[in-house]
Amino acid sequence: MKAALALALVAATPSAARAYSELTRFAEPAVDGGGGGRYFTGAPTDGYSCHVCHDDVAAPSVTVTGMPAHIETGATYDLTLTWPEDDRKYSLALELVDAEGNPPAIALPALADQPPEMRCAGDRTGASAAQLVSVGARRIVYVEPCGAHQLTVSFTPSSDDELFLGAGVVAADGFETSDGDGTFELRRTLRSTVTSTTGCAINGQASSGMAAALGFCALALFRRRRK
Amino acid sequence: MHTAAVRRIVPPPMKSSRSSFLLGALCVLGAAPGCELEEDVVEVPVADPLVFRDEVYPILLGDCGFTGCHGNPDRFFAVFGTARARLDPATDLDAPVTPEELAVSYTRARSMLISPDGVKRAPLLRKPLALDDGGVGHKGSDPWGNALFPSKDDPRFQTLAAWALGGGQ
Numbered sequence: 001m002k003a004a005l006a007l008a009l010v011a012a013t014p015s016a017a018r019a020y021s022e023l024t025r026f027a028e029p030a031v032d033g034g035g036g037g038r039y040f041t042g043a044p045t046d047g048y049s050c051h052v053c054h055d056d057v058a059a060p061s062v063t064v065t066g067m068p069a070h071i072e073t074g075a076t077y078d079l080t081l082t083w084p085e086d087d088r089k090y091s092l093a094l095e096l097v098d099a100e101g102n103p104p105a106i107a108l109p110a111l112a113d114q115p116p117e118m119r120c121a122g123d124r125t126g127a128s129a130a131q132l133v134s135v136g137a138r139r140i141v142y143v144e145p146c147g148a149h150q151l152t153v154s155f156t157p158s159s160d161d162e163l164f165l166g167a168g169v170v171a172a173d174g175f176e177t178s179d180g181d182g183t184f185e186l187r188r189t190l191r192s193t194v195t196s197t198t199g200c201a202i203n204g205q206a207s208s209g210m211a212a213a214l215g216f217c218a219l220a221l222f223r224r225r226r227k
Numbered sequence: 228m229h230t231a232a233v234r235r236i237v238p239p240p241m242k243s244s245r246s247s248f249l250l251g252a253l254c255v256l257g258a259a260p261g262c263e264l265e266e267d268v269v270e271v272p273v274a275d276p277l278v279f280r281d282e283v284y285p286i287l288l289g290d291c292g293f294t295g296c297h298g299n300p301d302r303f304f305a306v307f308g309t310a311r312a313r314l315d316p317a318t319d320l321d322a323p324v325t326p327e328e329l330a331v332s333y334t335r336a337r338s339m340l341i342s343p344d345g346v347k348r349a350p351l352l353r354k355p356l357a358l359d360d361g362g363v364g365h366k367g368s369d370p371w372g373n374a375l376f377p378s379k380d381d382p383r384f385q386t387l388a389a390w391a392l393g394g395g396q
Contacts, residue, residue, distance in 0.1 A: 025310075030289030033310030033321055038289070047369030052293035053311070164371070187370060 023133060023142050039140050041095035042185055043166030050093070050168035051183045058182035060084055060171040071157045071190045080152045083169055083184070085122065089145035094167035094186075095138065096155055103139040104163060105156040108132050117150035145172065160192040272340045272391060279333050283390045284308075286383045287336060290355075290375055296367055304339050304351070306332040346391050356384060 028034025042049030063082045071077065083090050097103055108130050109118070119126035129148030133140045141153050157163060169184040287306045291297040297305050298312025307314040307328040310321055314328045339351035346352070355375035356362030368374050376384040 029285060030292070030311070031285045031308065031324070036285075036289030042370070044369070044371045044373060047371065047373055047375075048293070049370075052295045053298075 023131065023144065027135065037135075039093050039095070039135070039138075039142070040168055041093045041140060041166045042168050042187055043095035043097050044164050045095060045097050045101050045138055046166065049166065049183070049185045050170045051185055054170050054172070054181040054183045055179055056183050057180060058171065058173075060088070060090070060169060060182050060184050062169050062184040062186075064186060066152075067188065068190060071163060071192050073157050073160055073192065076154055076156045078152055078154050080150065081167065081169070081186075082117070082150045083171070085149045087174075088171040088182070089174060090143070090149065090169060090171050091145040092141070092143035092151055092167065092169045094141040094151070094153065094165075096163050096165050097138070098159070098161045098163055102137055104158055106132065106139050106141070107154045108141070109152055109154075114152075115150065118148050118152065120144075120146035120148060122147055122149065145170075157190075157192070162192075163190040164188075165190060269341055269343065271337065272346050273393075274333075274337045274340060274390060275393060276333055278390050278393065279336065280329060282386050283336065284329065284332060286386060287332065290383065291367070292332075303335070305335050308332070340391050347388075349391060352384070352388055352391060 025033065026035035026039045027037060030036035038046050038048060040046055040048055040050045040052070060083050064079070065082075066077060066079045068077050081092065081094075083092075095103070096106060108114075108128070111128055114128055114130075116122050116124045116126070118128060118130060120129050127146075129146050130141060130143045130151055130153075133142055141151065143151050155163075165186065165188040167186040171182040171184075173180040284306070287297075288308045288311060291304070292306040292308060292311040294312045296302075298307060299305055300314065305312075308324040313320065313322075314325065314331055318325060318328075336351060340346050340349040342349040350363075353361065353363045354365040355367065356379065357374040357377050358364060360376075360378045362374055362376075365374060379385070379388070
């Protein structure tokens with residue numbers, strides 16, 4: 001009975017057998033081994049990042065520089081992520097969107113301006129490891145696992161709206177399974193005023209409330225001791 | 228003397244010859260020794276396996292079948308397939324879905340349709356749905372707090388609901 005069920009289910013199921021390390025795979029249907037439209041950037045447009053599949057047993061040390069504390073309309077910011085230069089295969093997906101899912105102006109340095117660290121095999125004359133891909137309205141930065149160990153990306157907010165940044169770095173151990181890999185995730189909410197640069201709702205109002213609560217507790221303790 | 232309810236899970240009346248092989252997915256829960264039994268019958272929705280294969284499985288594999296989520300045999304609800312979690316770790320990552328993977332994914336998904344309050348309130352439909360639209364919360368909401376299905380209008384939710392409700396209740 002079980003075998004009959006299994007056979008009935010699998011009959012005429014489409015199949016595919018290709019590697020899952022190319023950017024084009026993310027757009028392909030999940031049943032064909034693709035991402036089903038997910039690029040795993042970790043931005044709200046994807047939700048999930050690389051961490052949903054890849055292990056976190058050996059998280060890479062990734063340095064982030066140029067992260068603005070707040071953003072201004074029309075200003076350009078250069079964000080740089082640098083990861084170790086070791087034997088693991090590093091890939092990266094990054095995306096910036098506003099609350100409507102629209103990206104700001106975003107760009108990679110011209111190839112001539114890209115340092116060896118941004119190029120495949122770290123070669124001064126090598127191809128750029130980074131690609132800027134349009135998927136509908138989305139603009140996704142993808143770094144293929146070809147030996148680069150740095151990404152610099154520029155973005156220019158076109159309004160005062162919040163921007164949501166998501167990025168994921170996978171450090172693959174070279175084996176086919178996701179076991180033994182490491183991941184690094186970056187999520188930030190970038191606001192046009194100086195409040196917070198994280199996704200958490202810790203702002204001035206919340207801090208005031210916390211201070212009031214602490215004051216109340218201290219007063220209560222003081223009165224109790226006097227009794 | 229304790230009294231325990233034994234939930235006997237039975238299929239709905241068969242409506243077509245295709246439904247006959249669904250009996251393979253049924254199970255009966257046992258009772259602890261020394262208990263008196265009260266029988267409470269819960270129907271397992273028919274949940275057409277062909278609709279599952281063609282319409283539902285692609286959604287579940289694409290949105291749930293990650294190794295860190297429901298691509299895990301230890302989870303009550305689990306889904307397996309190509310380039311995601313494999314039921315047998317020895318299976319090539321890119322190999323086509325196996326009959327066993329599809330059958331297990333079907334059985335696990337169908338089990339998630341069992342609810343004492345009816346299929347409309349079954350975990351498979353309510354857990355991935357936004358709280359504002361009748362969801363019950365789900366660890367798989369993304370780190371920004373967004374549920375997998377932002378509302379019942381989401382085409383993926385509608386596909387799941389049509390499959391869940393189409394056969395039985």
